[in-house]
Amino acid sequence: MKKCLECGTAHQGADWGCPSCGAQPAMRGGFLSFAPDSDGSEEGFDPSVFETLARIESGSFWFAARNRLIKWALAKHFPDAKTVFEAGCGTGFALSGIQQSFPNIKVSGADLFARGLEFAAGRLSPGTELYQMDAARIPFKDEFDVVCSLDSLEHIKDDEGALRGMFEAVRPGGGLVCSVPQHPWLWSEFDEQSRHERRYAARELKQKVERAGFSVVFSTSFMALLFPAMLASRMVWKLKPGRAATSEFKSGLLNSALGAAAAAEASAIMAGARFPFGGSLLVVAKKTIPCS
Ligand SMILES: [Zn+2]
Numbered sequence: 353m354k355k356c357l358e359c360g361t362a363h364q365g366a367d368w369g370c371p372s373c374g375a376q377p378a379m380r381g382g383f384l385s386f387a388p389d390s391d392g393s394e395e396g397f398d399p400s401v402f403e404t405l406a407r408i409e410s411g412s413f414w415f416a417a418r419n420r421l422i423k424w425a426l427a428k429h430f431p432d433a434k435t436v437f438e439a440g441c442g443t444g445f446a447l448s449g450i451q452q453s454f455p456n457i458k459v460s461g462a463d464l465f466a467r468g469l470e471f472a473a474g475r476l477s478p479g480t481e482l483y484q485m486d487a488a489r490i491p492f493k494d495e496f497d498v499v500c501s502l503d504s505l506e507h508i509k510d511d512e513g514a515l516r517g518m519f520e521a522v523r524p525g526g527g528l529v530c531s532v533p534q535h536p537w538l539w540s541e542f543d544e545q546s547r548h549e550r551r552y553a554a555r556e557l558k559q560k561v562e563r564a565g566f567s568v569v570f571s572t573s574f575m576a577l578l579f580p581a582m583l584a585s586r587m588v589w590k591l592k593p594g595r596a597a598t599s600e601f602k603s604g605l606l607n608s609a610l611g612a613a614a615a616a617e618a619s620a621i622m623a624g625a626r627f628p629f630g631g632s633l634l635v636v637a638k639k640t641i642p643c644s
Pocket residue numbers: 356357358359360361370371372373374375
């Protein structure tokens with residue numbers, strides 16, 4: 353169902369006009385806009401980063417390995433999913449991977465930044481629904497089989513508010529696929545440049561996901577094989593602040609070697625291996641059907 357952000361009424365209307373209060377979301381830059389007063393540049397993300405991201409994503413082992421894991425988690429935990437919504441879809445790299453691998457799933461996405469959505473619109477099939485919105489105010493209730501939040505919660509001050517909104521947007525019986533940067537002690541200039549609010553301990557993310565109402569059914573660290581390189585770059589950074597801001601996303605020369613390692617790691621996770629540490633954390637959770 354659609355949910356009016358003005359009065360809270362949930363409705364099945366074909367269009368977005370609220371049958372109760374008449375509120376109608378604006379269109380901006382070609383997208384339905386639910387947070388027209390915010391382009392998010394005041395917090396969370398530097399919009400110019402989308403140009404860089406769009407350029408490096410498709411050649412980056414990091415994004416390729418993450419896409420494989422996300423698609424595996426979707427197929428394993430939500431084999432009957434027909435609808436997937438990504439909150440914070442950025443340039444749409446993950447969403448287009450899902451769309452290509454699962455032609456029967458109707459995907460849609462949202463981001464605070466219209467700039468990201470423009471790239472996403474170019475990557476996704478024509479007609480894919482994309483919305484400009486604040487992840488803390490999602491205008492859906494009991495709507496999607498799966499909501500994905502992929503490396504976006506760490507940008508949001510009120511991450512728990514966003515998780516509650518995602519919980520509301522998922523239909524009972526559906527669930528959440530969530531990835532975040534892991535280990536607060538790995539905090540570095542990379543996180544500052546990326547305007548992260550935090551990196552997560554596994555326990556913290558699981559607690560927040562469960563407080564929003566979900567039940568965690570699976571979690572693993574990933575990018576564990578990248579760990580020594582990340583540690584080394586942090587140590588250099590602590591010795592010489594301002595230097596060696598090695599991004600996890602663009603490790604240049606190392607890309608193909610790390611790509612093989614990350615692919616091997618993804619295969620190991622799919623075969624049942626779990627890593628206790630790693631630069632990233634993946635959590636899958638379900639919204640149980642209430643007993644009546
Ligand atoms: Zn209304």
